Amino acid sequence: MSKTAVSLDGRAIVITGAGQGIGRAAALAMAKAGGSIVVNDIDAKAAEAVVADIVSSGGRAVPAIAAIGTSEAADLCVATALEAFGRLDVMACNAGILRDRVLWNTTDEDFDAVVATHLRGTFTCARAAARHFRAAGEGGRLILVSSIAGQRGNFGQTSYSAAKAGIAAFARTWAMELARANVTVNAVVPNALTAMTATVPMLQPYAEMMERGEPLPDKVRRDFGLGGPEDVAGIFVYLASERSAGVTGQAIGLGGDRLAVWSHPVEAAHAVRTGGWNAEMIAEAIENDLAGAKQSVGIDFL
Numbered sequence: 001m002s003k004t005a006v007s008l009d010g011r012a013i014v015i016t017g018a019g020q021g022i023g024r025a026a027a028l029a030m031a032k033a034g035g036s037i038v039v040n041d042i043d044a045k046a047a048e049a050v051v052a053d054i055v056s057s058g059g060r061a062v063p064a065i066a067a068i069g070t071s072e073a074a075d076l077c078v079a080t081a082l083e084a085f086g087r088l089d090v091m092a093c094n095a096g097i098l099r100d101r102v103l104w105n106t107t108d109e110d111f112d113a114v115v116a117t118h119l120r121g122t123f124t125c126a127r128a129a130a131r132h133f134r135a136a137g138e139g140g141r142l143i144l145v146s147s148i149a150g151q152r153g154n155f156g157q158t159s160y161s162a163a164k165a166g167i168a169a170f171a172r173t174w175a176m177e178l179a180r181a182n183v184t185v186n187a188v189v190p191n192a193l194t195a196m197t198a199t200v201p202m203l204q205p206y207a208e209m210m211e212r213g214e215p216l217p218d219k220v221r222r223d224f225g226l227g228g229p230e231d232v233a234g235i236f237v238y239l240a241s242e243r244s245a246g247v248t249g250q251a252i253g254l255g256g257d258r259l260a261v262w263s264h265p266v267e268a269a270h271a272v273r274t275g276g277w278n279a280e281m282i283a284e285a286i287e288n289d290l291a292g293a294k295q296s297v298g299i300d301f302l
Helices: 021-032 044-056 071-085 108-136 148-152 158-177 201-211 218-222 229-240 279-287
Strands: 012-015 036-041 060-065 090-093 140-145 183-190 251-255 258-262
Touching: 012 021, 012 071, 021 036, 021 044, 021 060, 021 090, 021 229, 036 044, 036 071, 044 060, 060 071, 071 108, 090 108, 090 229, 108 140, 108 158, 108 183, 140 158, 140 229, 148 158, 148 183, 158 183, 183 229, 229 251
Parallel strands: 012 036, 012 090, 036 060, 090 140, 140 183, 183 251
Antiparallel strands: 251 258
């Protein structure tokens, strides 16, 4: 397996949800960079196929079959890395599902399933890895996966956008909590056509283009920053490497030809009134002095 310029030699990496899509592309890229990979997925055949691809190319990989969300699944992933490779350096929390519904059609089961996999799964896996990193005393990397929907909101993604916004908040909080342990924490904001995103109506024409092997238009790759899973894989390699040691608490977007650093939520404007505010005063301020600070919502699809 030929190595990349950014090396992951000697690093043991867990990546969840790595049987397909972004997770698979990231696992292959991190293995090519020299990392030893624990390939987690709920689908045993998919995980084992990724392991086989890595091993056949001269890399090191083992499967960890589990549905991400429970503490037991997280502990299994960490234990698999320690048993197979004798160490754990990187936890990449990528596993996810969709149950797209508008608010009034979202069932308890839909909501709980998405939150359990994305938000609780990220929490349990990061917690298991953080406990190991702190005990081992050698630092580490937590790579989380947020979403544009989590940054901007998206029609029909009640559960998903909430979970992904929470994951971006995890990155900011954990970056502070784990700084003394020399553990960096960052959230990837990927924009890639996968089996999950292909269900979004506005993206279906581009998903069909990719299926036919046709290149996406330059405008799509540059202006909207949309590409395939392989276009996103490089950010996982970078964030898992020593090169990213000074980067933590960030939300970094990548897709197609577009790399971006997302801003944290900050006050857009404010007003101060001695003695406080009543409803009429608030109305006057929102309608006049602060009117220009009101924010847009949603993803600007091409």
